[in-house]
Amino acid sequence: MMSAVKPLTIPRTFLLWLVLFSPVAAWIGWQDYADRYERFFQDTSIAQRMLSQKTVQHEAVLATLAALSHPPIPQRLLPSLQPSMPQLLGLGFLRDGAWAGSTASPPGLVAAVEQARQVGRPVTLPLDEARYWLVAPSSWSLLLDARLLIPAADFPPSLAMLTLDLGKGPLMLLARQSTDGPPGWKIDLHKPLGAVSQPFPLHSWRTLTATDWPWVEWLAWAAASCLLAAGTAAWQRSRADARRQQEAVRLAAMARLSTLGEMAAGIAHELNQPLTAILAQVRAAERLLDDEEERPAVRQALLASAGQARRAADIISRMRELVKPSSPSPRTAVDPDALAASLLFLREDELARRGIRLMWHNSSPGVRLLGDRVALEQILHNLVQNAADALADTPGSRNIVLSGGVEGTDYAFSVSDNGPGIADEALPRLFEPFYSTRPQGMGLGLALCETLAGAMDGRIAVRNLDPVGACFTLRLPLAGAPA
Known part of the structure; x- marks a missing residue:
């Protein structure tokens, strides 16, 4: 028996699309985020190396100046260094305890020189968040502006915000995103510069907003998954139509066979009586035959007629036995809901095309x-x-309302409609074989229904509804009820 599986409805098709789309869309989003974070990490590392190279360059300049036996005066040295070091604002050194430089001496210079000699490397003296002095053990000192270390346009394009902390608060080196922009997913990274004397903390961050989401990939997968869901729904609909057609063919074949059996039984019933009468009349003629001359021929003809009549009766009897059930119909416990679901599956769409609504209530x-x-x-x-x-x-x-429910020790199916009803004079004859209220009807359908119901110890009845419509009721014993 075919299971009553209905094709995917629009809500179920949408749910299938959602199930297909969501996990892959989440994977696409995660992969895009992972790729963006990887590029962000690599570009932040590039920026950190670029800044580190600049700060290491400062140490190299100080080491070179310390190695000179007769260094030029700072006022002449500064212009020659600035083309390659635009971040250099000034420089100088202590000569016999006195400051010689292109600018005023930094505050705390003597203490800074002593500290540098103790640690054996240059130390920093920050002036504000952007400028600082780099003081070497040799007393040579450089005044540097961190804002001029790297031009903003030279930083990698994936970077949005960069700050460098010289000790006086963070200095904004790059600001490609507005701090008042739309909310989003923030990614950030902290890395110190690579120079031993200037390990300033570098902070890089970026906010991923809706404009950074992988819309193209999502839309492509949405379209592909929509096609998959629609294809699945169409395949199931085609499969359901094929099953519906197969079941309709099966029921139609069974209906034709059952109708043929009912017709044969009706014909056998109708012809059996005239054949019996023919047989009785022939035998009477045989007994009353008095003409001696015609007696042999008439007797032979009558005997032949009687034989043919008996043969016809035997044929009809065998036909009747053929269509008569040899044993009671097998009866099992039947689920009304499953039965109704199968019926709705077969007829609901067909009736809907005719403007008829079929409903079931248990x-x-x-x-x-x-x-x-x-x-x-x-x-x-x-x-x-x-x-x-x-x-x-x-x-x-x-x-058309198909309903069911327990009534006493029976289960009753009712099939009611809101049509014109049945004429009063036709009600008593509806279940008679060959009686039909339709011009094209054979009058065997309801007779067959009554026969099938009786074979299951059931009964079927009909009544008109008020104000319009008719209702057929089929009562059958409950499973487990006493016989």
Whole structure:
């Protein structure tokens, strides 16, 4: 038996798309973030090396000046160094305890020289957040402006914000993002400069906003996953249509066979009586035959007629035995909800195209009835088909309600519609074989339903509804109820 699987609805298709899209979109976002952080880390390291090279250059200049036996005076030396060292604002040294330099001596110079000699390397004397003196053990000193170490345009493009702390607070070296910009995901890195005498802390950070998100990749995957979800929904819909067609063909074949059996049984019933009468009349003629001359020929003809009549009766009897069930229908516990779901799966879309709404309501969920599932499908199929035919010319909304529930020791199915109802004179004859209220009807469908219901110890009835419509009720014993 085919399971009543419905194709993906629009909400379920959207949910499938969401399930497909979300994890891959999260992976795309994480990969993009990882790539951006890797570039940010590498470019921050490049900026740190560039600044470190400049500060190491300061140490090299001081070492060179200390090695000179007759260094030039600072006022002449400064112009020659500034083209290659724009950050150099001044320089000088102590000569016989007196300051000789291009600018005024730095405060605390003597103490700084003593400290530099103790640690064996230059030390710094910050003036503000941007300028500082670098004092060597030889007493040579350089006045430097950290703002001029590297032009902002020379920093790698992925860097947004850079600060350098000389000891008087952070100095902004680069500001490519507004501090009042939109919120986002902040990435930052702290690294000291590589010069031993100037290990100033470098802080680099960037805020990833919505403009940095991988929209192109997300949109591409959204379109691809949408196609996947739509393709899956179309495949399931095609598969469901194929199953629906297969089941419809199966039910139609079963209906044709059952109708043929009912027709054969009706024909056998109708022809058996005239054949019996023919047989009785022939035997009477045989007994009353008095003409001696014609007696042999008439007797032979009558005997032949009687033989043919008996043969016809035997053929009809064998046909009747063929279509008559040899044993009671197998009955099992049947779930009404599963039965109704299969029926809705088969008929709901077809009826919807005709403007008819088919609904199911079970007032006793979980209850099982005793019957033959195939026979029950055939009965409900015929009742729904009859209701749909009755609604063909009904204006306005057209509804068929299939409902079920426990009534005493029975489970009752009801098929009701809001059509014109059934004429009062037709109600008593609806279940007679070959009686039909439709011009094209054969009058066998309801008779077949009654036969199938009786084979399951069930019964079927019909009544008109007030103000309009008709209702067919099928009652069957509950599973587990006493016989």
